[in-house]
Amino acid sequence: MNKIEVCLSPELIHLYDLKGKIVVVVDIFRATSTMVTGLANGVSSITPVAGLETCRQMKSQGYIIAGERNGQTADGFELGNSPLSYLNNAFENKKIAVTTTNGTLTIEKSKTDAAEVLIGAFLNLKATAEYLAIQEKDVIIHCAGWKGMFNLEDSLYAGALVNSLKDHFTFECDGAIAMKALYEQNQDDLKGFLSQASHAKRLQNHNIDADIDFCLTLDKFDFIGKLEDEKLIKHPVH
Amino acid sequence: MNKIEVCLSPELIHLYDLKGKIVVVVDIFRATSTMVTGLANGVSSITPVAGLETCRQMKSQGYIIAGERNGQTADGFELGNSPLSYLNNAFENKKIAVTTTNGTLTIEKSKTDAAEVLIGAFLNLKATAEYLAIQEKDVIIHCAGWKGMFNLEDSLYAGALVNSLKDHFTFECDGAIAMKALYEQNQDDLKGFLSQASHAKRLQNHNIDADIDFCLTLDKFDFIGKLEDEKLIKHPVH
Numbered sequence: 299m300n301k302i303e304v305c306l307s308p309e310l311i312h313l314y315d316l317k318g319k320i321v322v323v324v325d326i327f328r329a330t331s332t333m334v335t336g337l338a339n340g341v342s343s344i345t346p347v348a349g350l351e352t353c354r355q356m357k358s359q360g361y362i363i364a365g366e367r368n369g370q371t372a373d374g375f376e377l378g379n380s381p382l383s384y385l386n387n388a389f390e391n392k393k394i395a396v397t398t399t400n401g402t403l404t405i406e407k408s409k410t411d412a413a414e415v416l417i418g419a420f421l422n423l424k425a426t427a428e429y430l431a432i433q434e435k436d437v438i439i440h441c442a443g444w445k446g447m448f449n450l451e452d453s454l455y456a457g458a459l460v461n462s463l464k465d466h467f468t469f470e471c472d473g474a475i476a477m478k479a480l481y482e483q484n485q486d487d488l489k490g491f492l493s494q495a496s497h498a499k500r501l502q503n504h505n506i507d508a509d510i511d512f513c514l515t516l517d518k519f520d521f522i523g524k525l526e527d528e529k530l531i532k533h534p535v536h
Numbered sequence: 537m538n539k540i541e542v543c544l545s546p547e548l549i550h551l552y553d554l555k556g557k558i559v560v561v562v563d564i565f566r567a568t569s570t571m572v573t574g575l576a577n578g579v580s581s582i583t584p585v586a587g588l589e590t591c592r593q594m595k596s597q598g599y600i601i602a603g604e605r606n607g608q609t610a611d612g613f614e615l616g617n618s619p620l621s622y623l624n625n626a627f628e629n630k631k632i633a634v635t636t637t638n639g640t641l642t643i644e645k646s647k648t649d650a651a652e653v654l655i656g657a658f659l660n661l662k663a664t665a666e667y668l669a670i671q672e673k674d675v676i677i678h679c680a681g682w683k684g685m686f687n688l689e690d691s692l693y694a695g696a697l698v699n700s701l702k703d704h705f706t707f708e709c710d711g712a713i714a715m716k717a718l719y720e721q722n723q724d725d726l727k728g729f730l731s732q733a734s735h736a737k738r739l740q741n742h743n744i745d746a747d748i749d750f751c752l753t754l755d756k757f758d759f760i761g762k763l764e765d766e767k768l769i770k771h772p773v774h
Contacts, residue, residue: 306686309548313684446551448544450710472688475732476718483721494713 302437302463304456304473308404309446316411320435322426322459323408324418325442326451327497328379329366329401330523331419331513333530335381338421338519340390343529346402353397361395368399380509381421400442405525408440415525418455420488421512422519427462429522429535437467439474450495451513454488457481488514540675540701542694542711546642547684554649558673560664560697561646562656563680564689565735566617567604567639568761569657569751571768573619576659576757578628581767584640591635599633606637607738618747619659638680643763646678653763656693658726659750660757665700667760667773675705677712688733689751692726695719726752 305311324330333344347353350365354374357363364377371378379398383389396402408415413435418426430437439459441452457477460469469475484491489510493499524533543549562568571582585591588603588610595601595614602615609616617636621627634640646653651673656664668675677697679690695715698707707713722729727748731737739748762771 306544307548309551310545310684310686313547444710446548448548448711448714450714453710453714470732470734470737472682472691472733472735473686476686476688476691476714479721479729480714480718483717491717494708495710496708497710499708 299468300434300436302460302467302469302474303471304439304477306441306448306453306473307443307446308407311407311440314438316438318413318435320414320416320430320433320437321408321412322416322418322437322439323404323442324439324452324455325401325404326419326455326513328381328509328513329398330417331421332379332381333417334419334421334519334523336384336389336394337523337530337532339384340387341394342391343531344394344396345529346405347395347397348403348406350397353395356395360393362389362392364394364396366398380506381512382509400444404440404442409525417523417530418459420455420514420516422521423458423462424517425520425535426522427459430463431466444497449497451492451497453477454481537706538672538674540698540705540707540712541709542677542715544679544686544691544711545681545684546645549645549678552676554676556651556673558652558654558668558671558675559646559650560654560656560675560677561642561680562677562690562693563639563642564657564693564751565739566619566747566751567636568655569659570617570619571655572657572659572757572761574622574627574632575761575770577622578625579632580629581769582632582634583767584643585633585635586641586644588635591633594633599631600627602632602634604636618744619750620747638682642678642680647763655761655768656697658693658752658754660759661696661700662755663758663773664760665697668701669704682735687735689730689735691715692719
């Protein structure tokens with residue numbers, strides 16, 4: 299069987315060997331949830347960019363630019379980081395370029411060596427698990443965290459994905475064991491458990507409770523988000 | 537109220553501000569458990585040293601030298617990293633110098649800015665909690681992990697300590713929330729839960745099951761281990 303590992307922060311990813319593996323990047327609140335939602339709502343592609351200035355300049359190349367820092371829309375950007383902005387096919391057939399505090403940096407740190415980079419969200423958990431189960435590759439779940447620190451929501455997603463894949467993969471990694479146990483303990487009330495968490499509190503301060511509810515919705519979408527040629531695209535499970 | 541935070545790896549400690557805080561370094565299997573046991577058995581002091589060569593040279597200065605790498609006694613050292621070696625006052629009134637794979641490096645990374653550095657173990661959990669509860673300082677629990685990676689046993693200790701201090705400290709740090717929940721879930725069978733863990737498996741391969749049992753014993757000792765003038769010493773709770 300292939301193995302599944304969990305890396306709890308982009309500050310730890312250098313300790314892992316990504317070669318030949320599928321890396322699933324997760325930033326539940328809100329980058330990867332928002333990206334998946336954009337893809338579900340017909341955007342043609344999403345280009346993740348680590349730096350604000352690089353992203354800003356992509357406007358002149360025909361991109362809709364989305365920029366978030368510290369939970370808020372960055373100066374000069376058309377969009378922030380809310381999944382709700384993309385509903386009702388609001389940006390159908392548009393190319394998006396996006397930079398966020400944690401998520402896009404985590405993608406950047408994943409893509410050099412990995413065989414494939416996916417983006418993970420509760421919104422397409424089951425689809426992602428189904429896809430991974432048939433790839434015959436080792437998997438690393440790469441949690442974006444918050445400015446390098448461990449965070450609860452990304453780790454719970456990691457636990458949920460390990461739990462979904464427990465019959466298909468071995469998991470000896472301590473991070474995988476711990477987060478699977480934490481998810482099993484709290485899966486019936488993720489929002490209640492996360493309400494203690496620092497980042498959820500930060501988001502509540504920004505009055506985006508609706509975003510939190512949306513990002514915690516399970517299996518709303520039935521496709522995977524995959525990085526191809528520097529762009530995230532919608533990809534079928536089979 | 538003062539606050540308590542958990543740092544899950546020495547590779548993340550640069551993200552925390554240690555100034556004015558008490559840092560509790562934990563390396564359950566086995567460095568800090570062994571140090572506490574040495575102090576309980578009458579050694580006069582334990583000097584943690586990050587490097588093998590520096591430690592080796594301290595033999596000529598009258599130290600008993602203890603060295604461990606990758607779970608085994610390092611070449612040329614009198615002692616490895618087993619708490620059982622120190623029982624029955626085997627090294628009473630001796631000065632020990634010690635270097636280990638993870639624990640001594642974690643102490644090294646803690647001591648520059650912190651107000652105080654303690655070593656934590658299940659063996660003196662209650663004593664450490666009682667001491668911290670009356671200091672009126674913020675606390676950071678610094679898990680040694682395994683070569684920079686998250687590990688289960690140090691994180692469970694962090695959760696146990698947060699749990700013991702929950703009425704005395706605020707804890708908004710996601711690491712503290714997660715590890716407290718994980719400890720609460722598994723406190724009645726720590727060994728069973730840890731038997732899945734990668735480091736415990738490594739230790740079992742070295743036939744040191746007795747060490748594991750010993751390191752998971754709760755509250756065998758009633759003092760704290762504290763770094764003073766580069767040496768760990770036995771210190772009363774009150």
